[in-house]
Amino acid sequence: MATGRTERPAHRGRGIPEATVARLPLYLRALSALSERGVPTVSSEELAAAAGVNSAKLRKDLSYLGSYGTRGVGYDVEYLVYQISRELGLTQDWPVAIIGIGNLGHALANYGGFASRGFRVAALLDADRAVAGQRIAGMVVRHMDDLEQIVRDDHVSIGVITTPAPAAQGVCDRLVAAGITSILNFAPTVLSVPEGVDVRKVDLSIELQILAFHEQRKSTSDGAAPNLPPAAPGAAASRAGDVGGDLPEVMPA
Amino acid sequence: MATGRTERPAHRGRGIPEATVARLPLYLRALSALSERGVPTVSSEELAAAAGVNSAKLRKDLSYLGSYGTRGVGYDVEYLVYQISRELGLTQDWPVAIIGIGNLGHALANYGGFASRGFRVAALLDADRAVAGQRIAGMVVRHMDDLEQIVRDDHVSIGVITTPAPAAQGVCDRLVAAGITSILNFAPTVLSVPEGVDVRKVDLSIELQILAFHEQRKSTSDGAAPNLPPAAPGAAASRAGDVGGDLPEVMPA
DNA sequence: CCAGCTTTGTGCACACGTTCACAAAAGCCT
DNA sequence: AGGCTTTTGTGAACGTGTGCACAAAGCTGG
Numbered sequence A, B: 001m002a003t004g005r006t007e008r009p010a011h012r013g014r015g016i017p018e019a020t021v022a023r024l025p026l027y028l029r030a031l032s033a034l035s036e037r038g039v040p041t042v043s044s045e046e047l048a049a050a051a052g053v054n055s056a057k058l059r060k061d062l063s064y065l066g067s068y069g070t071r072g073v074g075y076d077v078e079y080l081v082y083q084i085s086r087e088l089g090l091t092q093d094w095p096v097a098i099i100g101i102g103n104l105g106h107a108l109a110n111y112g113g114f115a116s117r118g119f120r121v122a123a124l125l126d127a128d129r130a131v132a133g134q135r136i137a138g139m140v141v142r143h144m145d146d147l148e149q150i151v152r153d154d155h156v157s158i159g160v161i162t163t164p165a166p167a168a169q170g171v172c173d174r175l176v177a178a179g180i181t182s183i184l185n186f187a188p189t190v191l192s193v194p195e196g197v198d199v200r201k202v203d204l205s206i207e208l209q210i211l212a213f214h215e216q217r218k219s220t221s222d223g224a225a226p227n228l229p230p231a232a233p234g235a236a237a238s239r240a241g242d243v244g245g246d247l248p249e250v251m252p253a
Numbered sequence C: 001c002c003a004g005c006t007t008t009g010t011g012c013a014c015a016c017g018t019t020c021a022c023a024a025a026a027g028c029c030t
Numbered sequence D: 001a002g003g004c005t006t007t008t009g010t011g012a013a014c015g016t017g018t019g020c021a022c023a024a025a026g027c028t029g030g
Helices: A018-036 A044-051 A055-065 A077-088 A103-110 A144-153 A165-177 A204-221 A235-239 B018-036 B044-051 B055-065 B077-088 B103-110 B144-153 B165-177 B204-221 B235-239
Strands: A094-099 A119-126 A158-161 A182-185 A198-201 B094-099 B119-126 B158-161 B182-185 B198-201
Touching: A018 A044, A018 A055, A018 A077, A018 B204, A044 A055, A055 A077, A077 B204, A094 A103, A094 A144, A094 B204, A103 A119, A103 B103, A119 A144, A119 B204, A144 A165, A158 A165, A158 B204, A165 A182, A182 B204, A198 B204, A204 B018, A204 B077, A204 B094, A204 B119, A204 B158, A204 B182, A204 B198, B018 B044, B018 B055, B018 B077, B044 B055, B055 B077, B094 B103, B094 B144, B103 B119, B119 B144, B144 B165, B158 B165, B165 B182
Parallel strands: A094 A119, A094 A158, A158 A182, A182 A198, B094 B119, B094 B158, B158 B182, B182 B198
Antiparallel strands: none
């Protein structure tokens, strides 16, 4: 969505659909597991099951990468691991900086899943001078003042923001100014960035709210009557007067 | 996707598109900020900017909830906060259990964002008896043995899995057996669940890989030549023999 | 009470994503 | 060598999501 290349005819040649890109890591993980078990080849049906998608989708996804795979046999596991890794850019090193060493930043610094697949935690930073200087996961936490220098010297290419929400935009701006063009944001805020910078968001609270929505649906449709009379259309207008009233408690009655 | 109601004509009446549901929490957050600043009304243009979406999309999203909003004026902030909250099911209490108190589970237990909006951490569980019994975030960690009883007694409705990957499916199965139908999974595994159970996945490693993909694109299209000669079609077949070779290092040459 | 301005709600067209279903390719067995 | 089986790769139909553009609705000022 942030990647608005002007001239993209379709997805012929080098254009892989965004939805496909988002699934490649899933396939890669399943393939890695097969590889470790020494499985030499896998069919689209088996791999799809392992990745939790349907097989037609998997085949179409893989077809964007090229015509790997052998009809009547399946896909060579090792070869496909390599092709997907290369496509995702995992054959190179991606130094990552984590900014904001609170509970979450601390956990991420220690998180094993980070280290695998070319992602290397190159630096930990915090704005609090009491935190900077501490050793975490074998690294010394640096102070925010050194951000620009660290990005430059360590060739940091991805910034992970785990600060409190109010600080996130400021940190983001500094990262962008320092040349970072890929940001993973854990702070519950919308970050605004210039064209060409990719931001991905991980938001716990949003995920829970989506779950709650579906959960509510389940319980209201199973037996209990939907807890709202459709509230005559036009109610918004007739009610627009009582601004400032504590509607949340009043309306539902 | 998991919600496969047989008869859903379109989105008239009570059917809100999934994409819209995913954005409602965003709007809600923006609205809450406005509410705290005492702003009484907001236009679709302003709210859209605050939520980082375009205004037509926002209006269409809100129109699924009903015809709140007043032409020529905008939306009443408080009223809309309430309507979205109700639609998402946030007017009720959602007790959450966190299973797996490692780095991440520990961080989540202390995470403030959890507590807001009706989500309440009702229990922390771990399979390790050395962890069970510890006090974290003011709660005593319970042992996995008590899972079923805790779910029942505390009316837990959402399970958060923060165990290592190999343990996740087993925990998931026990949660489902105990009656949980909403799961937030942080373990890097595909969980298989019966129909009717919703699973949402938060996967750090996948997000990083997607960023890496785009980052790679940026650098290869800026100047440097694409680092692969298209590798004659049919190569997969001719190469299918050398299984077991360390292709990853060999192929790129 | 009317004219003009603002802003919502939505019909429509288009883009993107998913799934079906099948021809083409490859291996295998007799 | 030829037919049978398996499985890929993809054309085509369908469904979902996005964005434009505008009519309808409401407010305000004269």
